[in-house]
Amino acid sequence: MIFQPAILALLFADLVAILLLSWTLVLAYRVVRHWDLHRSTALQVRLERQTVLAATLVAFACLTQGLSLLLLVHTADALSELFTGAMCAVGTLNAAPGGFIALDLRIGLFFLAASWLVVHLLDGRCPDYPLTRAKFGLLLGWLPMSILAAWWQGFYFLGLKSDVITSCCGGLFDARGASFTAELSGWPVRPAMWAVGISWLAVTAAALRVALSGNGARLLALLAAINLLVMEAGVVSFVSSYVYEHPNHHCPFCMLKVDYQAIGYGIHGPLFLATALSLGLGLAAQLNPTRDIPDPARPLARRLAHVVLRLSGVLALVLVWVVQRSHLRLME
Amino acid sequence: MIELEGVRKIFNEGRSNAFAAIDGIDLAIRSGAVTLFTGPSGSGKTTLLTLIGCLARPSEGRIRLDGRPVSGLPERFLTELRRTTFGFIFQRFNLIHGLSVLENVILPAAPLGIPRQQVVRSALEILERLDLTRKADSPVAWLSGGEAQRTAMARALINRPRVLIADEPTANLDSRLAGEFLQIIADLRAEGQTVLISSHDPLVVRAPVVERVVMLRDGRIVESG
Amino acid sequence: MGRTGSLMSPWIERQAAFIDHAVRAMGRRRAHQIGLWLVYTLLVFLLASVMLFAHALRHEARLLLRDAPELVVQRLEGGRHALLSAAHLESLRAIRGVGQIVPRLWGYYYDPISRANYTLMTPHDDPPPPGRMIIGAGIARVRGLAVGDLFSLKGGDGKSHALTVHGTFSSASELISSDLILMHEADLRPLLSIPEGWYTDLALTVAQPREVAKVAEKVMQRLPEARPILRAELLRTYHALFDWREGILLTLLSVVLLAFVILVWDKASGLGAEERREIGILKAIGWQTGEVLAMKLWEGAILSLSAFLVGYVLAYLHIFVAPAPLLEAMLKGWAVLYPAFVLPPRVDGVQVLTLFFFTVFPFIAAMVIPAWKAAVTDPDAVMR
Numbered sequence: 001m002i003f004q005p006a007i008l009a010l011l012f013a014d015l016v017a018i019l020l021l022s023w024t025l026v027l028a029y030r031v032v033r034h035w036d037l038h039r040s041t042a043l044q045v046r047l048e049r050q051t052v053l054a055a056t057l058v059a060f061a062c063l064t065q066g067l068s069l070l071l072l073v074h075t076a077d078a079l080s081e082l083f084t085g086a087m088c089a090v091g092t093l094n095a096a097p098g099g100f101i102a103l104d105l106r107i108g109l110f111f112l113a114a115s116w117l118v119v120h121l122l123d124g125r126c127p128d129y130p131l132t133r134a135k136f137g138l139l140l141g142w143l144p145m146s147i148l149a150a151w152w153q154g155f156y157f158l159g160l161k162s163d164v165i166t167s168c169c170g171g172l173f174d175a176r177g178a179s180f181t182a183e184l185s186g187w188p189v190r191p192a193m194w195a196v197g198i199s200w201l202a203v204t205a206a207a208l209r210v211a212l213s214g215n216g217a218r219l220l221a222l223l224a225a226i227n228l229l230v231m232e233a234g235v236v237s238f239v240s241s242y243v244y245e246h247p248n249h250h251c252p253f254c255m256l257k258v259d260y261q262a263i264g265y266g267i268h269g270p271l272f273l274a275t276a277l278s279l280g281l282g283l284a285a286q287l288n289p290t291r292d293i294p295d296p297a298r299p300l301a302r303r304l305a306h307v308v309l310r311l312s313g314v315l316a317l318v319l320v321w322v323v324q325r326s327h328l329r330l331m332e
Numbered sequence: 333m334i335e336l337e338g339v340r341k342i343f344n345e346g347r348s349n350a351f352a353a354i355d356g357i358d359l360a361i362r363s364g365a366v367t368l369f370t371g372p373s374g375s376g377k378t379t380l381l382t383l384i385g386c387l388a389r390p391s392e393g394r395i396r397l398d399g400r401p402v403s404g405l406p407e408r409f410l411t412e413l414r415r416t417t418f419g420f421i422f423q424r425f426n427l428i429h430g431l432s433v434l435e436n437v438i439l440p441a442a443p444l445g446i447p448r449q450q451v452v453r454s455a456l457e458i459l460e461r462l463d464l465t466r467k468a469d470s471p472v473a474w475l476s477g478g479e480a481q482r483t484a485m486a487r488a489l490i491n492r493p494r495v496l497i498a499d500e501p502t503a504n505l506d507s508r509l510a511g512e513f514l515q516i517i518a519d520l521r522a523e524g525q526t527v528l529i530s531s532h533d534p535l536v537v538r539a540p541v542v543e544r545v546v547m548l549r550d551g552r553i554v555e556s557g
Numbered sequence: 558m559g560r561t562g563s564l565m566s567p568w569i570e571r572q573a574a575f576i577d578h579a580v581r582a583m584g585r586r587r588a589h590q591i592g593l594w595l596v597y598t599l600l601v602f603l604l605a606s607v608m609l610f611a612h613a614l615r616h617e618a619r620l621l622l623r624d625a626p627e628l629v630v631q632r633l634e635g636g637r638h639a640l641l642s643a644a645h646l647e648s649l650r651a652i653r654g655v656g657q658i659v660p661r662l663w664g665y666y667y668d669p670i671s672r673a674n675y676t677l678m679t680p681h682d683d684p685p686p687p688g689r690m691i692i693g694a695g696i697a698r699v700r701g702l703a704v705g706d707l708f709s710l711k712g713g714d715g716k717s718h719a720l721t722v723h724g725t726f727s728s729a730s731e732l733i734s735s736d737l738i739l740m741h742e743a744d745l746r747p748l749l750s751i752p753e754g755w756y757t758d759l760a761l762t763v764a765q766p767r768e769v770a771k772v773a774e775k776v777m778q779r780l781p782e783a784r785p786i787l788r789a790e791l792l793r794t795y796h797a798l799f800d801w802r803e804g805i806l807l808t809l810l811s812v813v814l815l816a817f818v819i820l821v822w823d824k825a826s827g828l829g830a831e832e833r834r835e836i837g838i839l840k841a842i843g844w845q846t847g848e849v850l851a852m853k854l855w856e857g858a859i860l861s862l863s864a865f866l867v868g869y870v871l872a873y874l875h876i877f878v879a880p881a882p883l884l885e886a887m888l889k890g891w892a893v894l895y896p897a898f899v900l901p902p903r904v905d906g907v908q909v910l911t912l913f914f915f916t917v918f919p920f921i922a923a924m925v926i927p928a929w930k931a932a933v934t935d936p937d938a939v940m941r
Contacts, residue, residue, distance in 0.1 A: 004800050004804065005608055006907050006910075008804065009914035012914065012915070012919075013914050016918065048407050049933045052929065064918070070910070071914070074910070075907060081796070082793055382937040382940055387940065388936070411845050411936070415842070415843025422841065422939055426939050428835050431581060435581065439578070439842060442575065442844070442848075443574070446570060447570055448570070499940055
């Protein structure tokens with residue numbers, strides 16, 4: 001294990017988040033069992049008040065998940081100079097078993113946490129709390145995932161030793177390789193660009209529909225999930241080349257470095273936030289018995305869809321800017 | 333228009349010391365009038381006011397506000413409804429020490445998200461009406477009983493409630509100040525304000541401004557004028 | 558923008574009102590809060606000092622090693638560092654990939670007066686003229702030497718060698734040069750008893766950075782008694798060393814942090830009668846449970862952010878303006894002559910985020926539940 005403050009902080013944050021979630025879990029169980037708005041018993045009043053606490057704690061845990069993801073990526077990047085052969089976060093994550101699984105779990109947890117928050121916000125707008133039971137039920141699944149993520153991350157950090165020779169992004173994102181990531185790197189530019197463009201348009205159109213009418217949240221979530229995968233593939237396939245101005249450099253992690261204006265955060269920030277909001281809107285619709293956003297929550301849902309639209313706009317601007325300012329020309 | 337239908341409030345429900353503070357009340361209260369709830373202590377007048385004012389939910393029965401049922405609302409929504417519909421004057425004034433008169437008065441507006449200048453402006457208007465302008469920046473600890481009472485009243489009025497609720501408002505006032513209080517109530521009544529008062533002070537019970545007296549005993553209405 | 562305007566501004570107005578109330582409430586309970594705030598600030602100060610200092614040291618080490626040779630070859634004899642001859646040097650010339658081989662002359666000298674070890678060295682390029690030397694600021698300070706002074710060193714031959722101080726190092730590079738003396742080869746050899754034709758070690762430049770490991774392997778084949786030292790390895794060693802010390806310190810401080818969290822929990826749980834009454838009033842006049850909670854959390858946020866800011870600024874001043882008086886022995890500590898130098902300021906995002914995780918985060922976590930317990934007061938409690 002490498003004794004590094006950021007690593008200690010990550011382990012510590014996980015511990016606190018798990019403690020908070022465990023605390024709320026007891027409550028979640030009681031809400032799922034006893035929640036009944038039609039009764040004004042002392043128990044129901046107490047449950048209603050406890051949901052305020054639970055929501056605050058979970059919101060806090062959500063915030064932790066977001067910050068943890070940021071810190072993990074940033075730390076992996078910063079630690080890369082400790083490992084022979086590591087140039088960016090990929091090298092660090094490869095330096096011990098479980099690095100990428102820990103990162104993937106963190107990302108999954110981020111989306112889960114963020115969409116839970118969206119469901120919670122929408123639920124709070126409805127006097128009949130249509131999503132309360134479902135959202136607390138969701139919590140029952142969230143805790144095990146948190147523990148799993150913390151466990152993998154701990155396992156990875158414990159295995160990390162500074163004298164390891166690791167392989168970096170050059171190997172993982174080599175268009176000539178045989179792996180899946182290599183396949184992505186070798187994806188031809190023109191179809192990749194088309195795919196990214198179409199996917200972006202589809203998500204934006206779906207978000208516009210939700211923003212205007214409040215309908216179609218589930219479609220938006222589906223498209224946003226697909227869009228996330230397409231965009232990541234696009235980043236590996238051609239956006240990276242434009243960023244590095246090098247046709248064979250396909251790493252999505254190197255662009256987090258200051259050397260490239262940390263443009264990776266500029267791309268992934270809006271993409272992740274927009275996706276998380278969309279997933280949350282879709283989840284809220286899915287959890288509601290009518291399979292659509294509950295009526296009293298629609299004004300808020302529409303405003304959130306507006307935010308998705310803005311984030312999509314920012315993402316498009318960043319991507320266009322990256323391609324425009326690059327001296328590399330992939331298509332003539 | 334506030335309607336109560338078979339309203340009961342049971343404390344310590346499900347336990348051996350359970351008792352009904354309000355035990356089956358049917359009542360309709362007209363808007364724009366001054367209604368007085370009276371009766372001996374422990375008769376349930378204050379509890380009834382907390383139910384009507386949405387401070388607590390009834391254990392049984394229904395309360396409708398302008399035809400809209402409110403008794404089943406979750407606490408959150410009940411509070412949102414309450415703070416724009418009802419203004420409260422408590423028996424012991426319940427002002428926050430260490431804050432000035434003005435700061436106390438604008439406190440109920442904090443959760444509403446109205447720009448501060450706007451709130452301060454309407455607070456100053458109300459203070460002006462209640463002859464408290466000079467005291468706006470004084471700490472409430474320095475106020476006389478009458479001034480504290482009027483500050484509490486100003487605070488109750490800041491969110492422009494449709495209904496003003498006063499619980500034993502004259503309990504801590506001498507006769508002169510009680511008279512002044514009733515005069516202010518009369519002025520508000522003239523402007524169409526609905527007022528609900530609980531009191532067993534004869535001065536209030538006999539006041540000309542009171543249009544209707546509801547007499548309670550053991551959580552039931554024994555007389556309703 | 559009109560839409561967001563209508564969404565955002567009431568929210569901001571509400572929060573502004575809560576903050577306003579929180580600030581006033583804290584002002585009224587100043588005496589109650591100030592102790593906690595001081596402890597908090599001290600804690601941030603300590604943690605931030607450790608982190609800023611270690612980070613700056615790591616950065617310094619990186620800068621220093623940037624100009625170091627990729628590969629240094631030493632010879633071992635009886636498992637200990639031994640001298641290399643010109644013949645050894647020649648045997649390495651033939652290795653493919655090796656650019657230049659520079660023989661280096663250096664060693665340690667124990668000065669009984671200051672009871673410290675000095676590092677004596679002959680620079681390959683531009684050494685001081687014979688009979689003269691350039692000394693580190695640490696030595697100049699301890700021995701009270703100025704340019705032009707004469708300084709006697711007792712050589713391995715038993716004789717005294719008096720050298721004139723030719724100059725001193727600037728203090729910017731003091732971390733490494735504090736105990737360093739540069740002199741001519743003719744002065745160094747008799748002082749350290751290194752015979753002509755023998756060297757302390759060899760510095761190799763390798764044209765292709767990727768081949769360094771390969772070259773090191775070949776060196777081992779040709780000179781089995783040699784020990785190749787890679788620059789990259791040195792850098793990692795430094796890193797690991799600083800990381801480890803920092804980690805140990807932070808772990809120790811974490812225990813303090815835990816105590817602090819318990820203190821916060823305790824403080825937040827023990828609401829005074831006056832505060833309880835206030836919350837009851839707020840609930841009665843229409844504040845929600847969530848809004849009282851928000852107000853309490855703002856109190857916590859103001860307290861912790863101000864403590865964080867003040868603690869961090871103090872730590873910054875401590876490390877970069879004052880020369881880290883409280884920490885240097887702990888984190889540097891390999892030389893007897895402690896360098897009295899000021900590190901160039903280095904601050905980075907991960908660090909601030911990490912520190913945030915360590916301090917603000919547990920503080921708020923410890924506050925939420927007690928704050929909520931206060932916030933669930935029945936709204937009709939004041940009427941009873």
